[in-house]
Amino acid sequence: MADFFESRRSIRRYENRDVSEQLLNHLLGKAFRASNTGNMQVYSVVVTRSAEKKEALSPLHFNQPMIKQAPVVLTFCADFHRFSQWCELSDANPGYDNFLSFYTASVDAMLVAQNFAALAEQAGLGIYFLGTTNYNAQGIIDVLGLPELVFPVTTITLGYPAETPDQTDRLPLEAVVHNEVYNRGQDVKRLYAEKESLSENQAFVRDNNKTSLAQVFTDIRYTKENNELFSKSLLEAIRKQGYKF
Amino acid sequence: MADFFESRRSIRRYENRDVSEQLLNHLLGKAFRASNTGNMQVYSVVVTRSAEKKEALSPLHFNQPMIKQAPVVLTFCADFHRFSQWCELSDANPGYDNFLSFYTASVDAMLVAQNFAALAEQAGLGIYFLGTTNYNAQGIIDVLGLPELVFPVTTITLGYPAETPDQTDRLPLEAVVHNEVYNRGQDVKRLYAEKESLSENQAFVRDNNKTSLAQVFTDIRYTKENNELFSKSLLEAIRKQGYKF
Numbered sequence A, B: 001m002a003d004f005f006e007s008r009r010s011i012r013r014y015e016n017r018d019v020s021e022q023l024l025n026h027l028l029g030k031a032f033r034a035s036n037t038g039n040m041q042v043y044s045v046v047v048t049r050s051a052e053k054k055e056a057l058s059p060l061h062f063n064q065p066m067i068k069q070a071p072v073v074l075t076f077c078a079d080f081h082r083f084s085q086w087c088e089l090s091d092a093n094p095g096y097d098n099f100l101s102f103y104t105a106s107v108d109a110m111l112v113a114q115n116f117a118a119l120a121e122q123a124g125l126g127i128y129f130l131g132t133t134n135y136n137a138q139g140i141i142d143v144l145g146l147p148e149l150v151f152p153v154t155t156i157t158l159g160y161p162a163e164t165p166d167q168t169d170r171l172p173l174e175a176v177v178h179n180e181v182y183n184r185g186q187d188v189k190r191l192y193a194e195k196e197s198l199s200e201n202q203a204f205v206r207d208n209n210k211t212s213l214a215q216v217f218t219d220i221r222y223t224k225e226n227n228e229l230f231s232k233s234l235l236e237a238i239r240k241q242g243y244k245f
Helices: A020-033 A050-061 A081-089 A099-122 A136-146 A191-197 A198-207 A215-220 A224-240 B021-031 B051-061 B081-088 B099-122 B138-146 B193-197 B199-207 B215-223 B226-240
Strands: A043-048 A072-079 A127-128 A150-159 A177-179 B043-048 B072-079 B124-131 B150-159 B177-179
Touching: A020 A099, A020 B072, A043 A050, A043 A099, A050 A136, A050 B199, A072 A081, A072 A099, A081 B193, A081 B215, A081 B226, A099 A127, A099 A150, A099 B099, A099 B226, A127 B081, A136 A224, A191 A198, A191 B081, A215 B124, A224 B099, B021 B099, B043 B099, B051 B072, B051 B138, B072 B081, B072 B099, B099 B150, B138 B226, B193 B199, B199 B215
Parallel strands: A043 B177, A177 B043
Antiparallel strands: A043 A072, A072 A150, A127 A150, B043 B072, B072 B150, B124 B150
């Protein structure tokens, strides 16, 4: 069964075929068995199926076509709202409007999201993670009506695969795994040599008129300017949801 | 195979039996096939096997016995250090010392951590996630020698299970799953009724001389005072690693 993990690829194109509510809930229920902090389950999942909500979410994800094309869009949220409500209804004074709690709930939401992704793939579905969730969080909060202390962490599009893309490359294990202490003496150029040599990556460099693959990242895909702009809006959105820091 | 997900439980006690480097690397290699942002793989894993390093990590995890008892401790880190080094060696100007990049790398580290956890469990190993990583991050940074832009996000202890604990409870699905928009009208007390009724949770309340289960969380396990204290040290540690916000 480990083959499911080894052979996986992210899926951007889906069959015109629904994912039943029964199957979705079955997979979500299993995913919720993931480890979580203190068994507080400080996460929520918002399911988007309606054309109207997909239309509203689409520009917030920079019009990536998966949002409208996938039968199901799942927004995984850090959620201390429900837990805090429970405290207030139980004569207990919640203290979860802080950065630690935000980060804890983010961690738990991610564990559940990845657990769901693995389960969905083993059930024959395809998934795609949308990192754009962190760029336009406030817009997503508004569209999904997220209350105080609920924050969108990641988005998964879900459906039956209509493509079998090539697997993307990965760094050699020694680039990522360190024994006992972080290896500060890595030969970083060597570790990235295979990545740089791949024809699709060389095409990226050529097509963008750059002199190195790294420049495609720094100058085009993930620029300092955009990162700083989105850092500002991300922090604003987190604080607006009531996490104080 | 989905049974592995359904029947899983976190394991705190391990057999006196090593996990081979070969098996560990095999599982890590598969785990790194998880989705990640822009295929940058901005994460690292530090493997702790030595008694000396376990001794140093143990108090940072509040002396939870898993650290010393497990053959392997894995600290999953957000890591923009290696990627930034590569940029600098490639005539590219990295701009990843910001909050968005920190959060992105945290997300990627968590996806890999959970993917690894599922893989390890399917291979017959037991795992435990240590949320304490976020409480004493600076100490962990020092022990593992983490350079700038590397930040510990979560820790997994790993070994062959020497126990089969009961599964912990989970909230009903309807507490966590929302359709189209967040359901602000939830009957929260009802959703937590089953949890409150469990004999082990009632024992928690009694043993701590509290009047509700929620008070066990707010007054003892996750207090406002501690959350605010650890928020401060967490933020300090993130900024000290070079993420500016």
